[in-house]
Amino acid sequence: MPAAPPQTPLLSVEHLSVHFVQGENRTVAVDDVSFTVGKGETVALVGESGSGKSVTALSVLKLLPYPAAEHPAGGRIMFKGNDLLAASDKALRQVRGNDVTMIFQEPMSSLNPLHTIERQIGEILSIHQGLSGKRARKRILELLAEVGIRDAEKRLTAYPHQLSGGQRQRVMIAMALANEPDLLIADEPTTALDVTVQAQILKLLKEIQTRTGMALLFITHDLGIVRKIADRVCVMTKGRIVEQGPTKEIFEHPQHDYTRHLLAAEPKGAPPAADETAPIVMAADDLKVWFPIKAGFFRHTIDNVKAVDGVDIAVRRGQTLGVVGESGSGKTTLGLALMRLISSNGTIRFKGERIDGRGFQAMRPLRRNMQIVFQDPFGSLSPRMSVGEIIAEGLRVHAPGLREAEREAKVAHALEEVGLDPASRHRYPHEFSGGQRQRIAIARAMVLEPDFVMLDEPTSALDMSVQAQVVDLLRDLQKRHGLSYLFISHDLKVVRALANEVVVMRNGLIVERGTAEQIFTAPQTDYTKALIAAAFAIETAPEGVVSQ
Structure with missing residues (x-):
C-alpha cells in the first residue's frame, strides 16, 4: 500500500526574521528561523535570555510593537493553512484567545x-x-x-x-x-512557580493535550522541564536556531557547541563559610502579617489571611539565609515586612536597632544599607527611564556628593558585574529580555554597596548559565563586602549553592529550619522532603503532601 501522506503541521514558522528599528539603529532579534509544531505535539524553544525565543513566540500572534518591529525577509507563519503575518486585525481577533492562547x-x-x-x-x-x-x-x-x-x-x-x-x-x-485552545504558547510559564506546583502544571498541560489534542510551544530556560515535557527541541542563540531535533537525541547527543554549553550549565559550588559569632544584621521576633478578608455592605472583617504568623528569624553579617516554600507560603511577605515595606506586628531589628515602629521618613536614612531585588523585574523598572538612570537613581538620592563622571563609572561597573554591556545603559527596559531586566534590577541594588539585601527570586527569570553567573557574582560580592542576604527562592538548586542556613515556610509558618547541609541531606518534615524530591529527583513529589 502507498505510504500515508505526511500530516500538515498545525503551526509552521518559515524563514522568520525580526528587526527592531529605532531611528537609524537596527537590531536583529530573529534571523531566518524555521520550525513546525504538529497537532498534540510539544516543541520547546530553549536558549539564553536575549536569544530571540520570546520575540519568535510573540510574532506568531503579531504581538510585537509594530512598526518598530519589521519582518525584512518576508517570512511566513502558517496556522491551519493561513498566514498569520498577512492576516487582518479582524481575523487575528478570532484566533487570539480562542484557537491560540499565550501565557x-x-x-x-x-x-x-x-x-x-x-x-x-x-x-x-x-x-x-x-x-x-x-x-x-x-x-x-x-x-x-x-x-x-x-x-x-x-x-x-x-x-x-x-x-x-x-x-x-x-x-x-x-x-x-x-x-x-488548539495551540498554547507558553513563555516561561513555570518561572515563578515552586517545584511542586511546576510538577502539577506540567501534568495538567499533558492531561489537556491528551484530552483535546492541544499543541504546545514551550519557551523556557529550564532544561529539566524540557526533558520532561517536550517532544522536540529547538536551540536558539543570537536570533538563530542552531540545532533542533527529538528531545532525547538533543540531550544525549548534542551536536552544536552552544547546545553542549547549555546542558553543562547549572549553579555549582558552596556559599562562603559563615561566622556564627558575627553580629546579627537583621532579626525578627514573633513577626505577623495578617490580611483582613472583608464582606458585606459595611465591609466588616470576617476572617484573615495569615500570610506570616509568628515568625522568628536572624541573619548575621556575611551570611545567606535561604527562605523556601511553595508560592503563597509567605516568603515574599516576610521579606517585605522585614524591609518595612508593608505593615506588620512584632519586633524587627536592623543592626541592633528597632525599626518596626518607624515610618517612611524615619526609614529613609537606612534604605541605602538595605536593598531589595524584586521578583518581577519589568514591574519594578520604570519604563520612562533609561537603564543608566534607573541604576544611578539610588546614587543620586543616597550619594548626592558624587560627580557625574563618578556616577557614570559606578553604573558602568555595576552593569559589567552582572554581565551586561555598559554601553547598553542608554537603552530602556522594554528593549531587554526578561533575564536581562533581572540583571539590571540586581545591578541597581548592588551599586549602593548595602549591608543587607533581600533577593526575591532573583534568578527565576534567568537561563541556567546566567543563573550560575549570578550565583557566583552574589558570592563574590558577599566575600568582598561582607553582605548579608535574605534569599527567597523556589529553586532549591540555587538555594543550595548560595545559602548557609535555610528556613522552610508553609502557610505563613516556619515548619523546619537548619543549616543548608541539614535541610538538603536530612530533612525532617514530610513537606520538606516533598520539596526536595520534586527539585532533585525525576519523580514528582508525593500526592497530598503539596498544596492543592
Whole structure:
C-alpha cells in the first residue's frame, strides 16, 4: 500500500526574521528561523535570555510593537493553512484567545491591576463561551483548582497585587487554558512557580493535550522541564536556531557547541563559610502579617489571611539565609515586612536597632544599607527611564556628593558585574529580555554597596548559565563586602549553592529550619522532603503532601 501522506503541521514558522528599528539603529532579534509544531505535539524553544525565543513566540500572534518591529525577509507563519503575518486585525481577533492562547512571562504586567481575578477570567469565558453568572463562577473555580490555587473561592475577589508571584502566574495559566485552545504558547510559564506546583502544571498541560489534542510551544530556560515535557527541541542563540531535533537525541547527543554549553550549565559550588559569632544584621521576633478578608455592605472583617504568623528569624553579617516554600507560603511577605515595606506586628531589628515602629521618613536614612531585588523585574523598572538612570537613581538620592563622571563609572561597573554591556545603559527596559531586566534590577541594588539585601527570586527569570553567573557574582560580592542576604527562592538548586542556613515556610509558618547541609541531606518534615524530591529527583513529589 502507498505510504500515508505526511500530516500538515498545525503551526509552521518559515524563514522568520525580526528587526527592531529605532531611528537609524537596527537590531536583529530573529534571523531566518524555521520550525513546525504538529497537532498534540510539544516543541520547546530553549536558549539564553536575549536569544530571540520570546520575540519568535510573540510574532506568531503579531504581538510585537509594530512598526518598530519589521519582518525584512518576508517570512511566513502558517496556522491551519493561513498566514498569520498577512492576516487582518479582524481575523487575528478570532484566533487570539480562542484557537491560540499565550501565557506571558511576567504575570504582574499582563494582569489588569484594577480588576479582580474573577472578573478577568470571567471576561474570557464571557467573550468566547458566552458564560456568565453562576455558570461562569463554577468554571472559574474549576480552573483555579486545576492550576493549584488553594482556597480558590476566597481568591475570587482578590486583585493581582494581593497574590504572590506564583499565584499570579497560575491565574494566567488558568486564563490561557479556559477555552482549551488548539495551540498554547507558553513563555516561561513555570518561572515563578515552586517545584511542586511546576510538577502539577506540567501534568495538567499533558492531561489537556491528551484530552483535546492541544499543541504546545514551550519557551523556557529550564532544561529539566524540557526533558520532561517536550517532544522536540529547538536551540536558539543570537536570533538563530542552531540545532533542533527529538528531545532525547538533543540531550544525549548534542551536536552544536552552544547546545553542549547549555546542558553543562547549572549553579555549582558552596556559599562562603559563615561566622556564627558575627553580629546579627537583621532579626525578627514573633513577626505577623495578617490580611483582613472583608464582606458585606459595611465591609466588616470576617476572617484573615495569615500570610506570616509568628515568625522568628536572624541573619548575621556575611551570611545567606535561604527562605523556601511553595508560592503563597509567605516568603515574599516576610521579606517585605522585614524591609518595612508593608505593615506588620512584632519586633524587627536592623543592626541592633528597632525599626518596626518607624515610618517612611524615619526609614529613609537606612534604605541605602538595605536593598531589595524584586521578583518581577519589568514591574519594578520604570519604563520612562533609561537603564543608566534607573541604576544611578539610588546614587543620586543616597550619594548626592558624587560627580557625574563618578556616577557614570559606578553604573558602568555595576552593569559589567552582572554581565551586561555598559554601553547598553542608554537603552530602556522594554528593549531587554526578561533575564536581562533581572540583571539590571540586581545591578541597581548592588551599586549602593548595602549591608543587607533581600533577593526575591532573583534568578527565576534567568537561563541556567546566567543563573550560575549570578550565583557566583552574589558570592563574590558577599566575600568582598561582607553582605548579608535574605534569599527567597523556589529553586532549591540555587538555594543550595548560595545559602548557609535555610528556613522552610508553609502557610505563613516556619515548619523546619537548619543549616543548608541539614535541610538538603536530612530533612525532617514530610513537606520538606516533598520539596526536595520534586527539585532533585525525576519523580514528582508525593500526592497530598503539596498544596492543592
